[in-house]
Each structure stands twice: as C-alpha cells, then as structure tokens.
Amino acid sequence: MATQTRRERERAERHRLIVRAARELAEAEGWEAVTTRRLAAEIEYSQPVLYSHFSGKDAIMAAVAMEGFAELTAELRAARTSATVPEQALARAAAAYAAFAEQRPALYDAMFTHASALPFATAETPDDLRAAFAELLEAVRPIAGDDDLETLAETLWSGLHGLVTLMRAGRLREEEHERRLDLLIRRMSRR
Amino acid sequence: MATQTRRERERAERHRLIVRAARELAEAEGWEAVTTRRLAAEIEYSQPVLYSHFSGKDAIMAAVAMEGFAELTAELRAARTSATVPEQALARAAAAYAAFAEQRPALYDAMFTHASALPFATAETPDDLRAAFAELLEAVRPIAGDDDLETLAETLWSGLHGLVTLMRAGRLREEEHERRLDLLIRRMSRR
C-alpha cells in the first residue's frame, strides 16, 4: 500500500531528526546535556518514541558517530590529496585530523571516547569507519619505510588522538599545539 | 584538647577509608559502579558524610587520581633508572607507562580521562603531578636533540596516552601492542 511507504518515509525522516537533534545538542552543550527527555522535546515527540528507533542512548550516539566518520574521511581525503608532494600529505592529513577534533569536540567524543559499542579493528567494522582508517593508511604510506603500514598508521593515529584529547582536557599547553603536531609528524617521518 | 586531635585523627582515617574504598570499587567494577550510595555502604557510614570530606564525587575521583600520580611517578623513575644506557631509559619508561595503564585502568581513567577539574599545565599544578611529568622529561632528555625538551615530552606522552586509551577502547589490534610501542619509541628517538 502507498500508506505503508509513506509511513516508512516518515519514520526515516524522524530517524534523521533524532540524530540531527542529538548532534546539535551535543555540539552546543556537550553530551552530558543530551538527555532522552530533552531529545524528545527537541523532536516534539514523547520520550518512548526514541526507543522505537534506537535501542538506547548509546545507539543514538553511535549513529552520530557514524556521521562523524564519514565527514572525517572526507576531510582527511581532501587534505591528503591537496598535497603537492607525497611527503606533505601526512602533515596535511594530521593537521586536518587535529582541526576536526578541535572544531567538533562532541562529535569526536562520540566517535572515539564514548560509544565503545562500535566494533573497531574487527571483521564487522562498518565501512565508514574502515574508510577513515584507510585514509590514514594512505597518508602514512610515503613514510612507511620497512615498517608495517597498518602498525604505523595505528601508532600515528594514537599520537594524534593523544594530542587532541590531552589538549582538550587541559593537560597540554595550548600555545604549543602546532609545535607538538609538527614534532610528532617530523619524528615519525624520520626527518 | 586531646579529644580534638583524636577527632582529627579519626576524620583523617575516614578520609583515607573513602579514597581507598573508591579506588578498590573502581578497580574492581569500573567507575560507573562507584556511586555515593555504594561508597557510603562500603565505609559503613551514611551518604552525606562523604560530602563533609569531599565536595562531591569528582573530588573523590581526584583524590584517587592523586594517589595514581604518586605511584606512576615511582614506577617511571624505577624504570628509567634501571636502564644501563641512556638510550634505553625512554623505552623502559614508556613500557612502564603502558603497563601502568593496562594494569590499573580505572586509576588511569581517574588521572587522565575523568577528573578534568585537576589543574594540569598551569602554575597551581600539584606536586605529584609535576613529578610524574618530570620523570617523562628526564626520560626523553637523551633523545631531545635540538627540539625543546618539554614539547618533546608532551608529544611523546600524547603518543603513549593515545596508544593506551585507543587500545583499551578496543580501537587497536591487541596483538600489535608491543610493535606499536616499539615503533613509537624508535621513530620518536630518530632510530
């Protein structure tokens, strides 16, 4: 029936509405401000409808995180391919990564700090997630040398992740951010 | 009066009791299991007494974290000074850092992931905290070269922090841990 397809369309629309509301609320006031009640109010439905779309709050955060992976992948690719020489690719990608984390802290948290339910380095890792890591793989390829590409990518990623998280937690001197980023890339590149 | 000093002794004792209970509970079942009610039950007092010792749950976590800094400092120093040649010091310290995070995840979380109320790279940073960082400073000194020591220490610390957090969140391949650690140290040491 036609009504059935319309129903499904409306459901999908509301699904997007929930994810969008969660993301906007998180980016505006942090994830601790994202409660199921506020979310329900935001989409102008009652609380329980959230649970007909998602298994719980974690699942909503995971949905937001997935958006983040797609965007991060795009930004990493843009940064990497904008390089004129291969050696420049990594530096640009790293800067893009740090900028992403700085500009969308709530999104970054959903992707890497919370929502640990997402399967990562396993077989059933979602595609968007694989793609983001694949970008990193390509970025480090020029500096790999004899080292395993994947291991190197994981290690460099860890360095970036540590930099942005410790920085945002107020653990590192703000004004030295650029220098640390440069130092990490430079030494990891054996330059 | 003598009673006054006894009172203070008992208060101090209960203070330690709270911190110990919080730490043990966190290490056994994670911080999400550490609720003010369970904590109160553990020390066999009512809930509100916690608030006569600490301003809130965050303050209790911060107290646990401070213990962690003292212990981490000791382990880093032991690892560093156990090295026979200066180049070995950093690798040992890094391994000690990773081992600390792996063996006391809840303690590590209190120190670096939660409890962001602790002032870090500022003037009023507690001594135990400074000492831990000072250990890292010494560990990286042999590999500093022309780079700023403090910046290098911050960067390497970020690398370690990223490794242990992403690893524990299931974001990295467990079996490659050693290789990543080695790769980080090797490249950051320009070897």
Added chain:
DNA sequence: CCGGAAAAATAGCAGTGCTAGGATCGGCCC
C-alpha cells in the same frame, strides 16, 4: 461508519548526585 491494529503518550520504576532537616551523641561548664 466502525472495528481493530498500529502508533504515541502518560505514568512509573529503579537508579543517580546531592542536600535540607531533624535526631543523637559527646564534651564542657556549673
């Protein structure tokens, strides 16, 4: 138009951190 299924809302549960109020205990003064 009406019956019934699907959809949505109300109301509630068990838990959280934290606090205002009242009870109880202990040390000091007369």
Added chain:
DNA sequence: GGGCCGATCCTAGCACTGCTATTTTTCCGG
C-alpha cells in the same frame, strides 16, 4: 554528677537520569 549545647550523623527527599509497562489516541481498511 546533671544539664546544656554544639558538633556529628542519619533519614528523607529533591530533581534528575535511562528505560519501560500500560493506557490512550489515531488512523486505515473493509
């Protein structure tokens, strides 16, 4: 020794959380 009074502690409760059982409403098909 007896009574007072302040410190100490507990009971009860607030406002909130994520989540769900139950009831109410809506809306479609015959």
